[in-house]
Amino acid sequence: MLPLSNIPRHIACSCRGAALFLLCGLVVGLTEEEVEARITALHPADQALLIGGILSALALATVVFGHSGPGGIVAFWAAIAFVLR
Numbered sequence: 001m002l003p004l005s006n007i008p009r010h011i012a013c014s015c016r017g018a019a020l021f022l023l024c025g026l027v028v029g030l031t032e033e034e035v036e037a038r039i040t041a042l043h044p045a046d047q048a049l050l051i052g053g054i055l056s057a058l059a060l061a062t063v064v065f066g067h068s069g070p071g072g073i074v075a076f077w078a079a080i081a082f083v084l085r
Helices: 004-026 032-041 044-066 070-084
Strands: none
Touching (some): 004 044, 004 070, 032 044, 044 070
16 A cells, blocks of 8 residues: 555656556657657656646546537547557
């Protein structure tokens, strides 16, 4: 079990990993290592804005596709699968 002081860091690393995984699917021509190197080269505040923006866009897409009915949810997961290919 994680100590309470390490929980925010663990959550941040998990969010960063998820955002990195999504970005690697969207950025064509760069390897995962190159994308990660570019993200880690950013200032921590800029990293937080980038990761927060990606996860916010994902949450907004979930809401938009979710309001489209059952077909929208299927289309959302198909789009995620296509991006992550």
